[in-house]
Amino acid sequence: MREQKKQATRQALREAALRLALERGPENVRVDDIAEAAGVSPRTYNNYFSSREQAIVAAVTAERESRVAAAIAARPDGVRLADAVADAIVEQYTAPGPHDGDALLLITTSPALREAYAEAAAAMEHPLADAIAGRLGDGDGDTARVLAASVAAAVRIALERWIQRPATGTGGLVVPSGSLPDLLRAALAPLTPALDAAEERARHARRRDA
Amino acid sequence: MREQKKQATRQALREAALRLALERGPENVRVDDIAEAAGVSPRTYNNYFSSREQAIVAAVTAERESRVAAAIAARPDGVRLADAVADAIVEQYTAPGPHDGDALLLITTSPALREAYAEAAAAMEHPLADAIAGRLGDGDGDTARVLAASVAAAVRIALERWIQRPATGTGGLVVPSGSLPDLLRAALAPLTPALDAAEERARHARRRDA
DNA sequence: GCGCAAATTTGCGTGCGCGCAATTTTTGGA
DNA sequence: TCCAAAAATTGCGCGCACGCAAATTTGCGC
Structure with missing residues (x-):
């Protein structure tokens, strides 16, 4: 129940950070302001978040990264690993958050x-590695780590694309950065062969053991 | 020739940072010291490196990341993409630098x-993406980016493993983190199917065009 | 309720990263 | 050679991240 208090503080900081950023604009929010709004000392703020942006972003990100891992582990054993990963990611990244509308608009505003x-998205690397290793029967933890890191990188790239405002002033027809699910699946597609191959290898290894 | 001067300053900073870190230990090197040793204002230091560790590490890293991309582009068109990537990376990461012996020992000392x-290793992402896109006939730049990011992530993981000191005091038999080339190839192996598949797709696309 | 041990919060001090604007250096053309 | 534009360097100031040690809170057995 001590853990509950920590999570409460964490959430208070997240929400304070987001609220202040929405009210005043991200540039006009001092770390001290966030801490004060959450009823906590400025030093404590840095025990929870290691940068100012992290708190704001965490308000919309929440625990999404670890949920992805859980969602993958929850898929029935029959489905292909690549599908489990892609579906879980799309599912978690399209799950509606409370403040998403204005918050995402705010985020696209500031480069930082x-x-x-x-x-x-990098935060999902370790949980994801565990989830993948679980599915592969943890014959080779290293493979799982590499695949997890690759998936995380692909998600990062998809998000970068998604958030990118089309260049203003060029008047050019910039590809209007499709829907998030499409971007995610497109970014993950090149990794499918790697996930398939790893799964196949794991299957062979298991059969050999039996 | 203005570029030459910039590179000279950059190198002076790198070497000063490494030399001081070796002399006094990394903790006892202020950024101001490095700047002074390189004959440059402290502010200028941050025009070249955005963190203190970056300069020290850059002394041994140098321009390795961009060389990887060049090495890949230099391979004859016949060789498989996956091989070109793996060989180029191993080649560049085993190329002997001047101070490597003591410098690497120093680096393993400090977590930071x-x-x-x-x-x-993340610095290789963009050059690598260009190199891969070149090989794939840049039909799909997005695929190249994802693959490049995945490769960079794999290299990062291999390096993490390599510089990990076996846990002292546990007395356990920690796997003694094999040779760097082995670690690199092992980390890249899971991505081979993805690289192969991308190459295959590109080949088909080209054939269709012809 | 009491008190102790563990964990968390807090204040303080230090060094750092970087935006900004002024200054110095470099470059290329007349 | 000289000058104007461009680019790099520098000083200044601010806010921030974080190590450290003291103070506070929490959890738990009695």
Whole structure:
């Protein structure tokens, strides 16, 4: 129940950060302001978030990265790994958050926030590696890590694309950065052969053991 | 020739950073010291490197990341993409640098330096994406980006493993983290199917065009 | 309720990253 | 050679991240 209090503080900081950023614009939010709004000392803020952008972005990201891993583990054993991964990711990234509308608009505004948002996808690397290793029968933990890192990188790239505002002023026809699910699946597609091959290898290894 | 001067300053900073870190230990090197040793204002230091660790690590990393891309582009068209990538990476990461012996020992000492060293692999993402796109006939630049990011992530993981000191005090038999070439190839192996598939697709696309 | 141990919060000090605007250096043309 | 534009360097100031140690809170057995 001590953990509950920590999560409460964390959430308070997230929401304070987002609210202030929406009210005043991201540039006019000091770390001290966020801490004060959450009823916490400025030093404590940095025990929870290691940068100012992280807190704002976390308000919309929440625990999404670890949910992805859980969602993958929850898929029945029959489905292909590549499908489990792609479906879980699309599912979690399209799950409606409370403030998403205005918050995402805000994030696209600031380069620093855009970067932090895309970079947050890296947080899924370790949970994802565990989930993939679980599915592969953890014959080779290293393979799982590499695949997880690759998937995380693909998601990051998809998010970068998605958040990118089409260049203003060029008047050019920039590809209007399709829907998020499409971008995610497109970015993950090149990795499908690698996931399939790893799954196949794991299957062979298991059969050999039996 | 203005570019030459910039590169000279950059190198002076790198070498000064490494030399001081070796002399006093990484913790006892202020950014101001590095700047002074390189005959440059502290502010200028941050025009070249955005963190203290970056300069030290850059002394051993140098321009390795961009060389990888060049090495890939230099391979004859016949060789498989996956082989070109793996060979180029192994080649560049085993190329003997001047100070490598003591410098690498130093890097393994400090967690911050270890992280910076592994993280430096991310710098190869963009050059690598260009090189891969070139090989694939840039039919799909997005695929190249994802593959490049995946390769960079794999290299990062291999480097993390490599510089990991076996846990002291556990007395356990930690796998003694094989040779760097082996680690690199092992980390890249899971991505081979993805690289092969992308190459195959590109070949079909080209044939269709002809 | 009491008190102790563990974990968390907090204040303080230091060094750092970087935006900004002024200054110095470099470049290329007349 | 000289000058104007461009580019790099520098000083300044601010806010921030974080190590450290003291203070506070929390959890738990009695």
